[in-house]
Amino acid sequence: MSQKVQAPRGTSDVLAQDADARAALEATARRVLEGAGYRRIETPTFEHTELFSRGVGASTDIVQKEMYTFDDGGDRSVTLRPEGTAPVCRAYAEHGMHKLPLPVKLWYLSSFFRKEKPQAGRYRQFWQVGAEALGSDDPAVDAETILLLSTLLAELSVGDVRLRLGSLGTLAARTAYREELQAHLRARSDELSDEVRARIDLNPLRAFDSEHPGTVAVMRDAPRLLDRLDADDAEHFAEVRALLDRAGVDYEVDATLVRGMDYYTRTVFEFTSDKLGAQSGVAGGGRYDGLVEQLGGPATPGCGWAAGIERILLAGPGRPVAAPPVDLYVAFDAPERRADAFAVAAEARNARLNAQLELAGRSRKGQLKQADRIGARYVALVSDTGTVLKDMQAATQQVVPCSDVVTRILRERGVR
RNA sequence: GUGGGCGUAGCUCAGCUGGUAGAGCUCCUGGUUGUGGUCCAGGCGGUCGGGGGUUCGAGUCCCCUCGCUCACCCCA
Numbered sequence: 448m449s450q451k452v453q454a455p456r457g458t459s460d461v462l463a464q465d466a467d468a469r470a471a472l473e474a475t476a477r478r479v480l481e482g483a484g485y486r487r488i489e490t491p492t493f494e495h496t497e498l499f500s501r502g503v504g505a506s507t508d509i510v511q512k513e514m515y516t517f518d519d520g521g522d523r524s525v526t527l528r529p530e531g532t533a534p535v536c537r538a539y540a541e542h543g544m545h546k547l548p549l550p551v552k553l554w555y556l557s558s559f560f561r562k563e564k565p566q567a568g569r570y571r572q573f574w575q576v577g578a579e580a581l582g583s584d585d586p587a588v589d590a591e592t593i594l595l596l597s598t599l600l601a602e603l604s605v606g607d608v609r610l611r612l613g614s615l616g617t618l619a620a621r622t623a624y625r626e627e628l629q630a631h632l633r634a635r636s637d638e639l640s641d642e643v644r645a646r647i648d649l650n651p652l653r654a655f656d657s658e659h660p661g662t663v664a665v666m667r668d669a670p671r672l673l674d675r676l677d678a679d680d681a682e683h684f685a686e687v688r689a690l691l692d693r694a695g696v697d698y699e700v701d702a703t704l705v706r707g708m709d710y711y712t713r714t715v716f717e718f719t720s721d722k723l724g725a726q727s728g729v730a731g732g733g734r735y736d737g738l739v740e741q742l743g744g745p746a747t748p749g750c751g752w753a754a755g756i757e758r759i760l761l762a763g764p765g766r767p768v769a770a771p772p773v774d775l776y777v778a779f780d781a782p783e784r785r786a787d788a789f790a791v792a793a794e795a796r797n798a799r800l801n802a803q804l805e806l807a808g809r810s811r812k813g814q815l816k817q818a819d820r821i822g823a824r825y826v827a828l829v830s831d832t833g834t835v836l837k838d839m840q841a842a843t844q845q846v847v848p849c850s851d852v853v854t855r856i857l858r859e860r861g862v863r
Numbered sequence: 864g865u866g867g868g869c870g871u872a873g874c875u876c877a878g879c880u881g882g883u884a885g886a887g888c889u890c891c892u893g894g895u896u897g898u899g900g901u902c903c904a905g906g907c908g909g910u911c912g913g914g915g916g917u918u919c920g921a922g923u924c925c926c927c928u929c930g931c932u933c934a935c936c937c938c939a
Contacts, residue, residue, distance in 0.1 A: 456930085509938085512937095513938090559939085561938080564864080565932085567933065567934090574939090576939095653936095668924080725902055725933080725935085726939080731939065753939060807891090809891080809892095812892090813891070814898095814900060815899045828898085842899085842900085
């Protein structure tokens with residue numbers, strides 16, 4: 448067993464049934480997003496490493512320990528994309544999209560790569576569907592992207608979904624707040640749990656999630672980022688909330704919501720599903736008003752989200768997708784008849800029929816069994832005494848010249 | 864990176880206190896039936912994840928290793 452070549456850790460093959468479910472998901476995403484004016488974009492699978500170190504943030508876990516980075520053979524370091532927003536912003540700047548009618552609305556469905564330890568709903572190559580709206584700081588953009596995501600998850604029947612919403616304000620406000628929070632924690636560090644105390648520098652916001660009694664007491668008096676927003680950001684957040692209220696979108700405000708990328712400003716949000724395990728996040732996103740400029744483009748506000756395909760499928764109902772119908776199965780009773788059978792199948796396909804030819808050397812019984820298994824409506828059994836055209840549903844049959852098989856099927860179809 | 868659980872046929876799994884491999888499903892063939900479902904019979908398919916060790920003998924015990932999986936961390 449172990450000498451067999453296996454798929455690399457954290458990757459998997461998408462087999463038939465799952466491929467069907469993914470195709471259905473993609474069709475739904477296309478309908479919802481393109482219906483709202485989003486156009487599809489495909490960016491490269493790998494990018495210059497600096498795109499992510501500058502865009503996502505050098506101090507993030509993603510950049511520090513999760514990227515597949517390698518030398519491209521020249522003197523440039525390249526990285527398999529770990530997320531989709533920075534590449535879209537790079538493309539926006541590179542192609543001068545700021546000259547298009549704003550906002551520019553783009554969507555994608557692609558695979559991404561992070562070198563994490565695999566777990567339920569977390570893989571090293573994973574797929575995301577995402578949407579980005581660039582060029583407007585209108586709160587309606589925030590609310591509309593959230594509403595679209597909410598609609599998409601509902602249409603995909605993702606179960607037990609909850610939306611958490613927060614605002615990070617500007618980078619400056621966030622940085623100042625973080626220092627204030629750290630000071631608060633350090634001042635009362637003897638009351639904190641060991642884990643929280645150890646993470647004061649790395650991730651002080653984590654302390655809000657602790658269930659440790661002493662920590663809970665400390666956090667009750669802790670400063671909240673939402674109370675530290677400047678007037679413009681607070682107003683922006685209030686408008687986003689008002690629009691979501693008006694649209695009937697349920698959410699809970701979470702003052703401690705954090706995201707893994709440094710580029711977020713103002714609105715941030717996350718959809719979770721209780722149907723998932725520890726990795727309960729189904730989708731997440733927010734506003735990133737400084738990112739395009741950070742990447743060398745014109746100052747451009749932006750807002751968007753990404754949803755995990757595998758997590759959507761895990762949290763969905765997993766209903767089977769019907770296999771495509773088979774109009775005709777072409778069987779034959781002797782090797783000398785193969786060429787005739789081949790021609791019948793080809794002719795049927797030219798007539799836009801879904802046709803399959805016997806390819807496994809089965810016995811007559813085996814061929815009919817196969818035709819039944821795949822749900823073929825008709826079977827043409829080519830033999831030297833004529834071709835038996837059998838209607839599998841009606842269980843009737845007739846002998847016809849093999850050149851007439853396709854016209855007969857088309858005619859019977861027209862009658863029905 | 865740190866833990867827990869698990870690795871026997873393509874799939875789901877049995878193999879008690881060590882005696883050198885089984886079942887069901889799938890697939891294929893034949894029979895039955897109505898040329899397909901049912902039923903009956905047969906067949907294909909495994910160096911028991913890998914490597915050492917103990918033993919007359921290891922799927923079973925010991926050590927190492929690889930892989931899968933779940934959780935921490937982080938995130939989609």
